[in-house]
Amino acid sequence: MRRALLPLLCAAALAAGSASAATVEVLVQTPAGTPLADAAVLVEPLAGTPARPRARAPGAKGVAIEQRGREFIPWMTVVQTGTSVDFPNNDTMRHHVYSFSEPKRFEIKLYAGKPGQPVVFDKPGQVDIGCNIHDWMEAHVLVVDTPYFARTGADGRAAVTNVPAGHYRVRPWHPLQKAAVAPQDIEIEEAPVRMTLLLDARARQPKPHTEDDPDRY
């Protein structure tokens, strides 16, 4: 029966894909049922579905991870492969931003204001970014190939908009996840897709600014 159905489904998808786009609304929560914020929801086209570039072209509106109040903002950023990211420093002191992560190693030594060159994330993967002066400062950049992704808000919900019809694989990701979960394949047509994904991860907990602790020094 499955053999009989598959061609039918494929045909339907192809027909719809070229014709329209839809939104994928995802609720990410932990197995305990807690909504998980700062999780990435990736919608990856499967074979047969063209991965067209996103509506807004890379660089058109620059992606930035600014440093303000001795914190990276945002804490979690999802970018498509090849995206340049600026690290503007809005603090009064200098920062020393670095990454030892395999997809992108870089180091922006003690700077103030906007560094001269943005960092181009050219390989997919998770890049953990820290500041060598402020150990608690932490930012994560998830570099993905797909143009369809979104980040969950405080309510654990994310909406990936304007996804053309076709076959996709939906995958949640969180920088502090304990293990990757199996992706779910979905068929997108005109109707928006709503789904709930479970991800076992530790929610972000703001690290104390140990520099401010008067007892320490």
Place this chain on the structure above:
Amino acid sequence: MSSRSLRHRIAIVFVGLLVLVMGLVLALVHHSSERIVERETRRELAVGAKVFQRLLEQNQRQLETAAAVLSADFAFREAIATQDQPTVRSVIRNHGQRIHAQVMMVAGTDGKLIATTQRASAAGDPFPFPDLIAAAEVSGRSAGLRQMRNGQLSGQLYQVVLVPIQAPTRIAWVAMGFHVDDRWAADMAGITGLGVQIVRTRAPGVLASSGASAGTQDASVEVPLDGGLQAVLRLPVAQVQAPFEQLQGRLLGVIVAAVAVFAAGSVMLAGRIVRPLHELSAAARRIAQGDYAQPLPPAPRDEIGQLAGSFEQMRTEIASREERIARLAYVDALTDLPNRTRFLEAFGRLSPGAGGAVLVVNVDRFALINNALGHVVGDRLLRAVAGQLQPLVPEGGMLARLWGDQFAFLLESAGPEAARRFADTVLAALRDPVTLDGQRLDIGASVGIALFPDDGLDAATLLRRAELALATAKRRHAGIAFAQETGGEPAHEQLSLIGDMRRALAAGEFTLAYQPKLALGSGRIVAVEALLRWQHPERGSIAPARFIPFAEQTGFIREITPWVLESAVHQAAAWHAAGLDIAVSANLSTLDLLDPHLGRRVRDLLEAHAVPARRLCLEITESALMDDPALAQAHLDELAGLGIKLSIDDYGVGQASLAYLKSLSVDELKLDRSFITAITESPRNAAIVESTIMLSHALGLTVVAEGVETPAELRWLREHGCDIAQGYGIGRPMTAAQFEHWLAEFALRTVA
């Protein structure tokens, strides 16, 4: 050891108490020390264990901090992040040396080694202590004591600290190991003050030790560590004990010294207490022996001193009292001369074997003077005589008043001649008249002399012999007589006489002799006195004076008197039957007079022989009356009631007064022969006899003169109204037959 000595007892009690108290103190200190040592040991161990744990924690935190600082080093993190083996190994070696870690290991988050300084391990091997990683996952970092099992450092114990490498998320673990060895243990021991050993729980073998092998006397506490290990903290008990043992040693020394000092002190104190006691007891012994002269040694002013004072007072008072008693016992109160007892004692003190003489002096006619002039005068006369005799006492001699008017001299080393010369001086001294209240009294004296050792060895014998000699002297009017002249009388004879008397009575050796009594008025023989004679088969005739006193003393007289009475009454009956008007007198002794059956017996005799009572006369001496005057008077009254004549014999020798005699139912007074002998010698004494005769007549008494020997005396008596005379001058005592014959002749002579 039970000591009788007060000194020892005091010392033993004092020292014993001290030893007891000190022993208790020592035991208490010992007990307390043990408890303190025990508590102190526990406390030190507890404190040491706490310090040890704290040190361990601090050490660990320091290592953790150091490790954390190191792991945060950017270059270090960067190097680790390169994942390049040689680089990573280099950097861990380099940074390991910075914090003096002996072992460095880097493990990935997957638990596999990335790099290690351990040669035996290689990258890709699992991290050897996954439990540390598990712990670090929870709390960010972990630490623990771990043993490296593999490689050349196998068995070596490390304190392992595991910290994450954050970039900024955890990208790897770095483990740093620090040696836990003997030096470490020694450092810990130095701080905790306890011996430190790290051992595996329930397994032999010491992994680290501060040295000094565990002693058997050690107290220990176990502090559990992680990784199946424990620390054994040891404290040598001896170390805690040492100060207490030193203390106890010193205390023991002090106690020994104190006991020694106390023993010496108490012995000295006891000595000071006991020495005066010894002196007191020596003094008491002296006093017991009669030595009151030596005063007690001075004593301290304490209780013993008070005792000594009492003792001293006792000594002086006993001395004075004894002196008084001795005076009472030995001194004649009337004349202040030594008494008879003192005289006997003085004789006893003579050196044995020495010769000498005992002189008994008797004042002639003293009783007469005493009765005529009264006792007061008699006493003054005796004092005067004593005053005259006193100066005559030679050196070493003694003068005593024996009784009444009897005095005695003791002359040591005096022979017969010297004794006679002395007796002459005594008589010469008493020949002078004594003047009392202006009244001159002529007195004379007689002296009996006994020589020792010839006449006897003891004072009693000598006095008796001298008294016998005195009696002889008086009888002879010789003034002086020697005992030897009175005939030998061995001392033992008296004893045999007593035994002989009983036999003599049975054998009929006693006879009665009758001496006539002449009535001076009518010139008729009116009576006879029955006198007891003893014809001893071996010794011949024994004078009454020689056995009657003994018969009286032994009580045998009570057997003799009935015989005498029987014989006398029998004779009286015979003469009465023959028509002779002769009364018979018999003598009664003291014992006879006290016999309650006397009256009945005499009455029975008279009735049995049918003799009129007036034919019997009983003569009683003054002294017999004086023994028990009331009883004597009762018996005399009874006899008088029978109609028997009663006569006072030997009047003038005793002390009885005429006034007393008048109260008795007596009829007759017999003047002692000594008065009769005196009448022709001294007119003044004759006056005394004359007045006695007159007084007796005034009282209604018949007066009998005894011992009349000469016609002159007879004539004087007749002229002065004496009623009856008796004596050799009239007729000697004779048998009944002789008397009858003599009476016939007398009648013829008188008629002629």
